[in-house]
Amino acid sequence: MVGSPRSGTSILAWCLGHHPNIFPVPESNWMGDFAVNVAVAHQIGSARGGYSMLSAMNIPDDEFFAAFGQSINELVLCHRRDLEINRENSKSPSKVNLQWLEATSMTAGPKTRWVDGTPEYSFHICGLRKLFPQARFVHVFRDVDAVVLSMLNFHRTTGIQLVANEEDAYKYWLRTVRACLNAEKAYGPDVVHRLRHATLIEEPAPALRSLLDFLGEPDCAKCLEPLSQRINSSDVPPDFRSEDPATDRAIVEEARQLSAEIEGTPQPTEHSPVAADDLEAEFCARIKHIAAYR
Numbered sequence: 001m002v003g004s005p006r007s008g009t010s011i012l013a014w015c016l017g018h019h020p021n022i023f024p025v026p027e028s029n030w031m032g033d034f035a036v037n038v039a040v041a042h043q044i045g046s047a048r049g050g051y052s053m054l055s056a057m058n059i060p061d062d063e064f065f066a067a068f069g070q071s072i073n074e075l076v077l078c079h080r081r082d083l084e085i086n087r088e089n090s091k092s093p094s095k096v097n098l099q100w101l102e103a104t105s106m107t108a109g110p111k112t113r114w115v116d117g118t119p120e121y122s123f124h125i126c127g128l129r130k131l132f133p134q135a136r137f138v139h140v141f142r143d144v145d146a147v148v149l150s151m152l153n154f155h156r157t158t159g160i161q162l163v164a165n166e167e168d169a170y171k172y173w174l175r176t177v178r179a180c181l182n183a184e185k186a187y188g189p190d191v192v193h194r195l196r197h198a199t200l201i202e203e204p205a206p207a208l209r210s211l212l213d214f215l216g217e218p219d220c221a222k223c224l225e226p227l228s229q230r231i232n233s234s235d236v237p238p239d240f241r242s243e244d245p246a247t248d249r250a251i252v253e254e255a256r257q258l259s260a261e262i263e264g265t266p267q268p269t270e271h272s273p274v275a276a277d278d279l280e281a282e283f284c285a286r287i288k289h290i291a292a293y294r
Contacts, residue, residue, distance in 0.1 A: 032124025
């Protein structure tokens with residue numbers, strides 16, 4: 001699940017977790033940087049041609065990445081029971097309905113797939129695809145003004161200040177959403193599926209049916225159950241207004257214009273090799289930056 005924070009990635013992850021073949025994991029937020037480090041390691045291991053192990057043994061980077069991704073996948077699947085035990089024994093206050101834990105538990109049967117709802121992975125789709133070539137990404141899109149209100153009030157229920165101010169919230173939304181739009185263009189609708197938050201709320205059954213079809217999984221009515229309860233809500237007061245005079249209004253207008261464009265424009269139906277090359281170049285730039293400090 002990718003997209004701006006406060007767009008519904010958490011609730012959608014729990015919806016999919018009710019499917020008989022999918023279970024939700026906590027936000028991980030480490031695999032994006034890990035992918036970059038894997039790339040750096042492959043460069044080091046291939047730097048001297050026949051005198052370096054990886055190049056001498058003809059181990060290409062795609063095979064190198066996939067081997068790590070396969071190991072991560074196997075670890076996650078093998079430790080599903082440990083996750084269940086820790087959730088059951090957690091002393092931290094939880095907004096998760098206990099019935100949801102039943103739907104995702106081992107008693108629900110074997111599950112071969114997992115879903116991660118880390119919004120920050122919006123910036124790491126290229127690297128994650130290298131680790132998990134068969135992965136599917138869901139871009140959860142929500143109107144920018146609704147997201148900003150939620151970001152600014154997030155501390156009310158969590159004690160965590162998600163953004164410093166209104167301008168930071170608009171910029172955060174712009175960065176994540178643009179990254180997801182670039183991935184939509186680069187990889188096409190077979191890899192990235194756009195789901196409007198409003199559609200999920202207003203037409204949940206067809207929205208989830210379409211999503212499961214994208215994932216290649218059969219429809220499942222149980223996936224609708226989490227939508228009957230709000231979780232992770234920022235509890236925005238009805239009279240709250242976000243009009244900080246210090247905010248650059250040009251940033252606000254830029255974000256609102258993009259939000260309106262997305263609302264009125266369908267997702268691209270084909271992938272773009274040019275956009276894919278751009279994401280690859282961006283990934284390589286990250287590798288170069290990290291390698292420079294080794």
